[in-house]
Amino acid sequence: MANDISQGLSCPVPMNDYPTIVLAHGGGGKLTHQLIERVFKKHFSNPDLDLMHDGAMVTVDAGRIAMSTDSYVVSPIIFPGGNIGELAVNGTVNDIAMCGAQPKYLSASFIIEEGLSMAELETIVASMALSAKKAGVSIVTGDTKVVPRGKADKVFITTSGVGTIPEGRSIHPSRIKAGDAIIISGTIGDHGMAVMSVREGLEFESEIRSDTCALNGLVEEMYRVSPEIHFLRDPTRGGVASTMNEIAASAQKGIRLYEKSIPANENVRSACEILGFDPLYVANEGKLIAIVSSSESAKVLSAMKKHPAGTESAIIGEVTDDHPSVVVLQTAIGGERVVDMISGEQLPRIC
Amino acid sequence: MCLAIPGRIEFIDAASNPKMAKVNFGGIIKNVCLDFLPEAGMHDYVLVHVGVALTKVDEKEALETIELFKQMGDALDELKEGDPA
Amino acid sequence: MKYLDEFRDPVFAKTLSENIHKVTTRPWTIMEICGGQTHSIVKSGLENLLPSSLSIVHGPGCPVCVTPLEMIEKAIIIARKPNVIFTSFGDMLRVPGSTSDLLTVKANGGDVRIVYSPLDAVTIAEKNPDKEVVFFAVGFETTAPANAMAVWQAHKKNLKNFSILCSHVLVPPAMEALLSSSTNRVQGFLAAGHVCTVMGYEEYIPLAKKYNVPIVVTGFEPTDILHGILMLVTQLEEGRCELENQYSRMVKKEGNIPAQQMIFNVFEISNRKWRGIGEIPKSGYSLKKEFMHFDAEEKFSLGIVTVEESPLCIAGNILRGLNKPFECSAFGNQCTPESPLGAPMVSSEGACAAYYNYKRQNVAASGSGLVNKKH
Numbered sequence: 001m002a003n004d005i006s007q008g009l010s011c012p013v014p015m016n017d018y019p020t021i022v023l024a025h026g027g028g029g030k031l032t033h034q035l036i037e038r039v040f041k042k043h044f045s046n047p048d049l050d051l052m053h054d055g056a057m058v059t060v061d062a063g064r065i066a067m068s069t070d071s072y073v074v075s076p077i078i079f080p081g082g083n084i085g086e087l088a089v090n091g092t093v094n095d096i097a098m099c100g101a102q103p104k105y106l107s108a109s110f111i112i113e114e115g116l117s118m119a120e121l122e123t124i125v126a127s128m129a130l131s132a133k134k135a136g137v138s139i140v141t142g143d144t145k146v147v148p149r150g151k152a153d154k155v156f157i158t159t160s161g162v163g164t165i166p167e168g169r170s171i172h173p174s175r176i177k178a179g180d181a182i183i184i185s186g187t188i189g190d191h192g193m194a195v196m197s198v199r200e201g202l203e204f205e206s207e208i209r210s211d212t213c214a215l216n217g218l219v220e221e222m223y224r225v226s227p228e229i230h231f232l233r234d235p236t237r238g239g240v241a242s243t244m245n246e247i248a249a250s251a252q253k254g255i256r257l258y259e260k261s262i263p264a265n266e267n268v269r270s271a272c273e274i275l276g277f278d279p280l281y282v283a284n285e286g287k288l289i290a291i292v293s294s295s296e297s298a299k300v301l302s303a304m305k306k307h308p309a310g311t312e313s314a315i316i317g318e319v320t321d322d323h324p325s326v327v328v329l330q331t332a333i334g335g336e337r338v339v340d341m342i343s344g345e346q347l348p349r350i351c
Numbered sequence: 352m353c354l355a356i357p358g359r360i361e362f363i364d365a366a367s368n369p370k371m372a373k374v375n376f377g378g379i380i381k382n383v384c385l386d387f388l389p390e391a392g393m394h395d396y397v398l399v400h401v402g403v404a405l406t407k408v409d410e411k412e413a414l415e416t417i418e419l420f421k422q423m424g425d426a427l428d429e430l431k432e433g434d435p436a
Numbered sequence: 437m438k439y440l441d442e443f444r445d446p447v448f449a450k451t452l453s454e455n456i457h458k459v460t461t462r463p464w465t466i467m468e469i470c471g472g473q474t475h476s477i478v479k480s481g482l483e484n485l486l487p488s489s490l491s492i493v494h495g496p497g498c499p500v501c502v503t504p505l506e507m508i509e510k511a512i513i514i515a516r517k518p519n520v521i522f523t524s525f526g527d528m529l530r531v532p533g534s535t536s537d538l539l540t541v542k543a544n545g546g547d548v549r550i551v552y553s554p555l556d557a558v559t560i561a562e563k564n565p566d567k568e569v570v571f572f573a574v575g576f577e578t579t580a581p582a583n584a585m586a587v588w589q590a591h592k593k594n595l596k597n598f599s600i601l602c603s604h605v606l607v608p609p610a611m612e613a614l615l616s617s618s619t620n621r622v623q624g625f626l627a628a629g630h631v632c633t634v635m636g637y638e639e640y641i642p643l644a645k646k647y648n649v650p651i652v653v654t655g656f657e658p659t660d661i662l663h664g665i666l667m668l669v670t671q672l673e674e675g676r677c678e679l680e681n682q683y684s685r686m687v688k689k690e691g692n693i694p695a696q697q698m699i700f701n702v703f704e705i706s707n708r709k710w711r712g713i714g715e716i717p718k719s720g721y722s723l724k725k726e727f728m729h730f731d732a733e734e735k736f737s738l739g740i741v742t743v744e745e746s747p748l749c750i751a752g753n754i755l756r757g758l759n760k761p762f763e764c765s766a767f768g769n770q771c772t773p774e775s776p777l778g779a780p781m782v783s784s785e786g787a788c789a790a791y792y793n794y795k796r797q798n799v800a801a802s803g804s805g806l807v808n809k810k811h
Binding site: 200260266269275278331333334336337 | 437471475479499529530550556574575659774
Binding site: 353354355356357358359369376377381384386387388389396398400401402403405406408409410412413415416417420421423424427 | 437438439440442443445447448451452454455470472525552553554555556575576578579581582585589628630631633634656659663682684685686687688692694695698
């Protein structure tokens with residue numbers, strides 16, 4: 001009888017196994033706890049996280065550290081070659097690696113729209129765990145909020161990270177000198193066009209896959225052969241063109257790129273032709289641009305090509321004292337043009 | 352004014368109305384309306400604008416244009432060889 | 437890609453460039469009508485391969501640039517309506533009306549969707565029977581068969597919830613408007629190859645004769661354009677004024693007859709206003725009477741929407757090649773690619789936008805020997 005009463009007081013009986021995220025998963029109560037245990041802790045588990053304290057207490061080597069934070073929003077959240085979870089881990093790992101640092105710890109914060117399927121969330125969380133493992137980092141703290149339907153687009157993930165900068169490494173625009181070689185670690189545009197291929201209204205069939213991957217291993221390999229790495233950036237949003245413009249402006253140097261040396265997969269080039277996109281402006285999620293002293297460039301390039309994340313690395317241009325803060329492309333046909341920053345995102349053209 | 356790209360017909364849906372085909376553009380496959388090219392068949396190259404095929408690529412003419420470019424280049428080379436400078 | 441890469445060969449480009457230098461003995465002003473060709477010229481940096489005595493004028497052949505302000509305004513009014521799905525080609529979304537643009541309407545909750553093809557808009561209408569689906573039917577003759585097909589399909593499927601906001605324009609009347617102007621400077625035209633795949637080139641023959649101007653139907657790849665310029669300059673130097681076809685692999689004299697039939701099933705020729713130029717008689721398509729129920733202007737009883745272009749803007753003169761963009765008082769000040777006042781600053785290939793970037797380059801590169809461009 002007492003049992004009946006207690007059931008009556010908490011009526012209706014709360015479900016334990018929701019197939020979708022509901023608001024209560026973010027309420028801080030039983031369901032939140034369950035979500036953490038059954039999804040997040042299950043996949044991310046490590047001694048630092050498992051303490052489940054308000055924050056993580058970790059140890060790093062004495063010296064300089066690098067910190068980075070980034071929020072990830074992408075539609076659709078699962079796309080050919082990856083999902084938002086992989087982007088969130090690899091993206092922050094790469095941002096830290098671009099400081100010449102060795103990424104160690106990440107935090108992960110989720111804003112989930114109610115109605116997201118538990119299976120999709122678990123797919124994303126599992127691939128975050130796998131990506132973190134591959135990159136050699138631990139996810140040591142996190143947060144989850146659930147917002148009503150329509151207040152977010154399925155899931156937004158923010159990751160922050162710290163890494164340590166070994167003695168003797170320095171990434172700074174002031175180190176960029178005329179004559180330096182510009183190296184890219186592989187084909188451009190794969191991520192942006194993979195997402196575009198499943199975007200509603202513009203879909204096409206192709207083998208294009210996102211290039212999302214962690215680049216910290218590649219960076220270590222580069223430093224192993226040469227300290228003369230003057231600058232590193234990953235050309236994500238806005239593509240190679242935007243990154244090169246930012247570098248040219250911050251270093252007050254000119255940049256010359258050689259179109260015919262810039263690697264791109266044929267299907268990515270083709271997709272760009274159809275939609276009227278310029279692959280130079282299309283996003284990458286697993287590529288880096290390195291600015292390296294010209295005397296060391298051959299050595300660095302050869303080391304990059306031996307690493308799985310850099311097999312298609314190529315020298316694509318050079319730094320010059322001419323035309324400071326302007327990026328000039330020597331076109332494949334033999335002409336020249338200025339490569340400007342883009343205003344807004346590329347939209348499919350008819351003309 | 353008009354972005355149009357050549358691609359190869361890989362499948363024609365004879366039952367569809369308007370007549371639709373799958374066209375391969377260098378590894379990208381899109382559905383394309385073939386209604387205005389009744390003569391186009393499998394493996395033909397067609398020029399496509401906003402999802403509609405507008406013309407069949409004339410291979411003979413394409414090769415002739417390329418041949419013309421080659422001949423122009425040869426003529427220039429001969430001229431340069433004859434030039435003592 | 438086959439039939440593209442062969443026409444991007446740098447060796448052929450060099451050959452053609454050398455030949456153009458060889459035949460050019462005097463300054464000539466030529467116009468490429470088509471925005472797609474402008475894009476190809478800018479993207480490949482072709483102007484560096486041409487003699488400095490050749491002046492290449494970018495023409496009014498960009499549907500994005502020439503769609504009149506009133507039409508953009510009408511699109512915005514329709515797209516703001518609560519029960520409407522407004523569909524459009526991507527590049528129309530950024531074009532500013534008098535106070536807003538379609539991207540902003542979308543940001544404010546309007547259901548604005550980018551489609552690749554007008555046929556996709558018909559599919560959206562079928563899937564959303566409780567919504568009004570409107571397609572922004574802009575474009576030249578190249579796009580007309582697709583847009584006509586969309587209306588035809590909606591008609592056959594008896595779709596009551598589909599309509600188009602029609603702003604179709606035609607190339608030959610615009611060329612004639614430029615040529616008949618007393619201030620015309622253009623001495624030869626590259627005609628738009630893709631327009632001619634649909635319409636053929638017979639209608640350009642009398643234009644070449646009447647105005648003593650050579651016209652070369654030209655393709656879009658870099659070597660096509662260089663080849664077209666070579667053919668055009670050769671004619672000018674020899675004093676010929678003929679219609680020639682550089683783009684023979686795609687263009688037949690008669691064009692695509694079934695596509696033309698579809699156009700005239702649905703559309704009739706009408707007067708059209710061009711942004712930056714004004715009204716040109718018989719320069720566009722409108723829906724025929726029997727298809728008026730697919731006309732969004734009728735369906736939403738829009739009536740006359742009046743909007744004023746900025747009085748500072750001298751776009752009309754620029755599109756005719758009479759003024760250089762930097763001669764405009766607003767250029768680079770009130771008018772920039774981020775906040776354009778007039779058509780040629782709207783699209784990245786518009787003459788003013790091209791100059792805006794060039795100016796940046798020129799200042800930055802002064803003394804470097806980098807720039808060898810002229811307009």
